[in-house]
Amino acid sequence: MSAPLLEIDGLDAWYGPAQALFGLSLTVARGEAVALIGRNGAGKSTSLKAVMGLVRRRARRLALDGADISALTTHRIARLGVGYVPEDRRIFTDLTMEENIGLARRPGRDGADRWPLERLFALFPNLADLRGRRGGAMSGGEQQMLAVARALVGNPELLLLDEPSEGVAPIIVEQMTAALRELKATGLSILLSEQNVALCEELCDRAYRIDQGELGWSGPMAAARLTAD
Amino acid sequence: MALDALAFQMINGLASASGLFFVAAGLSIIFGVTRIVNMAHGAFYMLGLYLAVTLADRLPGPLGYWGGLLLAALAVGLLGAAVEVLLLRRIYHVPELYQLVATFALALILNDAALWLWGPEDLLGPRAPGLKGSVELIGRRLPEYDVFLAFAGPAVLLALHLLMKRTRFGRTVRAATQDREMVAALGINEALLFTAVFALGAFLAGLGGALQTAREPANLNLDLAVLGDAFVVVVIGGMGSIPGAYLAAVLVALVKALCIALGTVEIAGLAFNMSKLTLVAEFLVMALVLVLRPQGLFGRPQAAAARAAASEAPLRPMGGTGRALALAALAVALAVPALATVWAYAPVLALDMLIAVTFAASLHLLMGPGGMASFGHAAYFGLGAYGTALAATGLGLPTLPAFAVGILAAGAGALLFGWFCVRLEGVYLAMLTLAFAQIVWSVVFQWEEVTGGSNGLIGIWPDWPFDSRAGLYLAALAVTVAGLYLIRRLIFAPFGHALRAGRDARMRAEASGIDVARIRWLAFTASGMLAGAAGGLYAFAKGSISPETLAVGRSIDALVMVLLGGLASPAGPVLGAGAFTLLQDTVMRETDYWRALLGALILALVLLFPGGIAGGLSRLFAGGRADG
Amino acid sequence: MTAPPVLSVGNLAKAYGGVHALDGVSFDVHAGELLALIGPNGAGKSTCFNVVNGQIRPDAGTVRLEGRDITGLPPRAIARLGVGRTFQIAAVFGSLTVLANVETALLASRGASFGLWRPQDGQARGEALDLLAQTGLAALADRPATGLAYGDVKRLELAIAIAGSPRLLLMDEPTAGMGTHERLALIGLVRRLAAARSLAVLFTEHSMDVVFGHATRVIVLARGRVIADGSVEEIRADPQVRAVYLGRSAATGERGS
Incomplete structure (x- = not known):
């Protein structure tokens, strides 16, 4: 087995003076989908933010494809091929759907753009009719799809997904699950923070459970349900 | 009231509105992206004027005047970039209040810098070549320069509009105005964007000041006077809205023009000198807007939970030591x-x-x-x-x-x-x-x-x-x-x-x-x-x-x-x-x-x-x- | 049920730039009832909630509290008439102690917030401690509200919301941001309090285990209209609800970690 795509060892993170993560360690291999489970407030979102450099953090090792990223700012990490889908979608409400996409578009590290609009719309058919729609005028489910699409046009190798099922209708969750399975099949690596265990089971190979900022358990996804609190 | 007097005052008012609009627009753009209300923005305007007065005299030829103006505005833009890199980057993470006082401190330092460089006397600049004359409008003579300024405002408004809607930079600014962290997470260099935005805002303020060269002398009180006016304009127009800033600047200027044009009027046997009521008029416009639309004409309602959770410890009654x-x-x-x-x-x-x-x-x-x-x-x-x-x-x-x-x-x-x-x-x-x-x-x-x-x-x-x-x-x-x-x-x-x-x-x-x-x-x-x-x-x-x-x-x-x-x-x-x-x-x-x-x-x-x-x-x- | 409803909402309508957030919504909530308001995002749940709470004025329709028309009153007035509420992201007064949080709410409900001289300490202490005991926070009374665990913040907000002995309690996603155990414990607490105080509770919720496990009645909103109104079993079986909201698997209530 080659070196993991994402390698985290001994990650601490803080919100202001309050420490939120304590020595977290995990890996994501190429083509693998990994779930971060645990209660809200346990540190799942913080873990993703810490990888993106959106919170103050320190780690023994924080590496992407073997290269250290612990000292890099957010935009450099994004340019190294990390796509981020934040917890509350954070669509630019003032910009149209197409402008949202356009702002995020940049070739991958190999210089290729693998996500022309047609391919995006094939993945999320709902978006095809909304090109000129202002982000703020889209429904929660549509925004969630746009948030994933926006991350994809940056041609990432690793996708960080934060609670894509939170606050959206169960029917949207089903569509999202199908789309994510398709993405995984193309070889994209995924780190998914999610409370919805059913979704994780559909998508992920392995899981880590975070309890109060510390790693509580890790193992194959199939065994995760047994460890539930 | 004579119509010609009103028209005259209106052109005059629109000319002032342009200068004010440049400052307010710069303030708004900077606030939108960096969330900092730049209290030094009036100082940027003042420096633009001082620099333009100095440069317009020194540069040779008929293009010297206009070249001097542009150079002054660019210099202020550059100063803005330097301020962003050296000062603001250190205070983005501190509470809002500290940012306000820090930029005010900068205004104090810039004011003393101007005192040191140019001395306490007012400085009058040269008149604009090609626009020294006047045009006739309904029997009154209007300075050509005022007419030019009255048009400069809408021209810059249009230019800014195109910049924001049509360019990638503009779209990035709009996106960052809403969520700058997310912009960074999409691979856009946030630090560079902030510097550019601050430089643009400072440039606009400097330009606003520089364009006043042929109209008013440079003096050391301008910074706070303009800042106060710009705040009124921004509050009326709505923070973050460029068209709002222009509309508000025009509104304030026109109400003032109306007051001056009315002159002394008699109401119920009492004579009121309306021209002395311009300040009160400005206040009344602002009050009216705030009552009807607290977020300003074009502003968005403020987010309810804008403030971070208080981390202050509960107050306890005084103990023995305290007493x-x-x-x-x-x-x-x-x-x-x-x-x-x-x-x-x-x-x-x-x-x-x-x-x-x-x-x-x-x-x-x-x-x-x-x-x-x-x-x-x-x-x-x-x-x-x-x-x-x-x-x-x-x-x-x-x-x-x-x-x-x-x-x-x-x-x-x-x-x-x-x-x-x-x-x-x-x-x-x-x-x-x-x-x-x-x-x-x-x-x-x-x-x-x-x-x-x-x-x-x-x-x-x-x-x-x-x-x-x-x-x-x-x-x-x-x-x-x-x-x-x-x-x-x-x-x-x-x-x-x-x-x-x-x-x-x-x-x-x-x-x-x-x-x-x-x-x-x-x-x-x-x-x-x-x-x-x-x-x-x-x-x-x-x-x-x-x-x-x-x-x-x-x-x-x-x-x-x-x-x-x-x-x-x-x-x-x-x-x-x-x-x-x-x-x-x-x-x-x-x-x-x-x-x-x-x-x-x-x-x-x-x-x-x-x-x-x-x-x-x-x-x-x-x-x-x-x-x- | 013969008693008049605590809350009666009639024909509410609200449009934003041509989009109908609410389009003729009517329903009642009775004392002792836990009514869940569910539906896809953008269905109008929040708008409906904020109209009842007074934060948004409807274009048309009425909101009645025990027969009294409260449409268009500001939130603080509605609060004093007997409506408590909690927020999706729990909000408490961070710089006050837990006890002072509840005391402040108690005095506000009595219209005593403008007391300028006599210290607040002691003016409502007994009742405040009683409320803290009921919500399981007695041991934390003297702690600052900042720094409480999120579950405790949620319970403190609940104590604040019922401090004025309201007739109606509005809860916007009461269990958002909590783990399974805490979530069910909190809604259980709400259920006990509602029964003991014969309180009417209206809540929005995305966690189907909470809705199907604890609601006494469910209303489903979609595109600003009520598409279903009935018992948990009826809602679960409703084909239209399954199509627009629940989907295939979620009707079984599977969610959690």
Whole structure:
């Protein structure tokens, strides 16, 4: 087995003076989908933010494809091929759907753009009719799809997904699950923070459970349900 | 009213509106992306004008003038970029309030830099080549340059619109205005964007100033005057909206033009000189807009939970140590008159300190428990001082009733302005308080018949038993102690809890049945009255007052005292006011460049000691004890 | 049920730029009832909630509290008439102690917030401690509200919301941001309090285990209209609800960690 795509060892993170993560360690291999489970407030979102450099953090090792990223700012990490889908979608409400996409578009590290609009719309058919729609005028489910699409046009190798099922209708969750399975099949690596265990089971190979900022358990996804609190 | 006079004033007004719009648009764009209200923006405008006056004369040929203007604006843009890299990057993470005072400190330093470079005299620039003549409009002669400026505003508005809608930079700015973290997460270099945006905003302000070269002389008061005007414009137009800024600038300019064109009118047999009402008109437009649309004409409603959760520790009743310290301080204060034989200056300094303590404590009530940062608290200090002085000299009232009149005058002003202010939050509130204070200052400055204009009022002396140093000092001590005690009662009463509740979580408080706006209004008024008491003491202590008494500088002094002492502690303002007065009466007296010195002090405070003196002390005492 | 409803909402309508957030919504809530308001995002749940709470004025329709028309009153007035509420992201008064949080709410409900002189300490202490005991927070009374665990913050907000002895309790996603155990414990607490105080509870919720496990009745909103109103079993079986909201698997209530 080659070196993991994402390698985290001994990650601490803080919100202001309050420490939120304590020595977290995990890996994501190429083509693998990994779930971060645990209660809200346990540190799942913080873990993703810490990888993106959106919170103050320190780690023994924080590496992407073997290269250290612990000292890099957010935009450099994004340019190294990390796509981020934040917890509350954070669509630019003032910009149209197409402008949202356009702002995020940049070739991958190999210089290729693998996500022309047609391919995006094939993945999320709902978006095809909304090109000129202002982000703020889209429904929660549509925004969630746009948030994933926006991350994809940056041609990432690793996708960080934060609670894509939170606050959206169960029917949207089903569509999202199908789309994510398709993405995984193309070889994209995924780190998914999610409370919805059913979704994780559909998508992920392995899981880590975070309890109060510390790693509580890790193992194959199939065994995760047994460890539930 | 003659139509031609109105048309003439309107073109004139549109010409002024352009300059104001450039400043306001720059302010808005910078705020949108960086969330910083740049208090130094007026200084950028002023520097643009100074630089243009200098360059337009030096550069050769007919293009020298226009080249000089452009070069001046570009230089200011470059300065903006430097400021962003050297200063702002260090303060993006600090609380809003500290950002405001830090950029104000920068304005102070830039003002002294201009004083050092260009001297205190007004500088008049050359006239614009090719636009020296005038055009005829309905029988009146209009300066060509004014007509040109009137068109420059819409031209820049269009250019900015295209920039924002059609370019990638513009779309990035719009996206970052909403969520800059997410912009960074998409791989866009945030630091570079911030620098570019700040440079653009500074360039616009510099351009606004530079374009005034042929119209008005460069002088050192322009920075604050323009800043106040720009705040009014931004509040009316809506923060973050460029078309809003233009519309508001035009609206304000036209209302002023209308007032001037109307001249003296008779209403019910009384003659009103409308041209003197321009300031009031500006205020009325702003008031009207705020009542109908608190977020401004084109603004968005403010996010309800814009403020970060309060991390302040609960206030506890004074323990034994606190009580002992307070009594010891009182004993020392009582002993000061006796010190006069050893150190003659002691009572003078101590009286200054008491006035400062009362003033700072009044602001602290507003800013600490109230959560409302006022950048115009000098207005109430000044209303108290002028109210007291006018009652004592004009009406010939004895000392105590005159003092009461001063307090009531300040209270009335706070009641009026507070009604508007308490509806806003954060930087909007700060801007509005500053704008109100500018209006009060202008009224005092212009209303010569009553206030004595720039000469002020003299011969304000208290009568027996306050006419001796010791008498006045002890009276001031009594007022200060009473004021501090009153504040303590207020903040421990249900009122103070409701006030803090409204600050911590406004929606939660409203949902529990607390009328947050009213609670805040009362706090605003009480705070204004206390500031008025400090102003009244000041009038009697100095014997003369001038518009300087209520200038922006005094508001900033109070802010620095509160921040120096520490915002989270009730003892903060006492410590802060004491330390600041000591510093002011000793070090700052010695130099012409006290503004720059004060600015440097503020920057040091913000960058190095954000908890203030009280914060530092309690950290010291709490050292080692772990927090639950 | 013969008792008049605590809350009666009639024909509410609200449009934003041509989009109908609410389009003729009517329903009642009775004392002791836990009514869940569910539906896809953008269905109008929040708008409906904020209209009842007074934060939004409807274009048309009425809101009645025990027969009294409260449409268009500001939130603080509605609060004093007997409506408590909690927020999706729990909000408490961070710089006050837990006890002072509840005391402040108690005094506000009595219209005593303008007391300027007598210290608040002691004015409502007994009742406040009683409320803290009922919500399981007695041991934390003297702690600052900042720094409480999120579950405790949620319970404190609940104590604040019922401090004025409201007739109606509005809860916007009461269990958002909590783990399974805490979530069910909190809704259980709400259920006990509602029964003991014969309180009417209206809540929005995305966690189907909470809705199907604890609601006494469910209303489903979609595109601003009520598409279903009935018992948990009826809603679960409703084909239209399954199509627009629940989807295939979620009707079984599977969610959690």
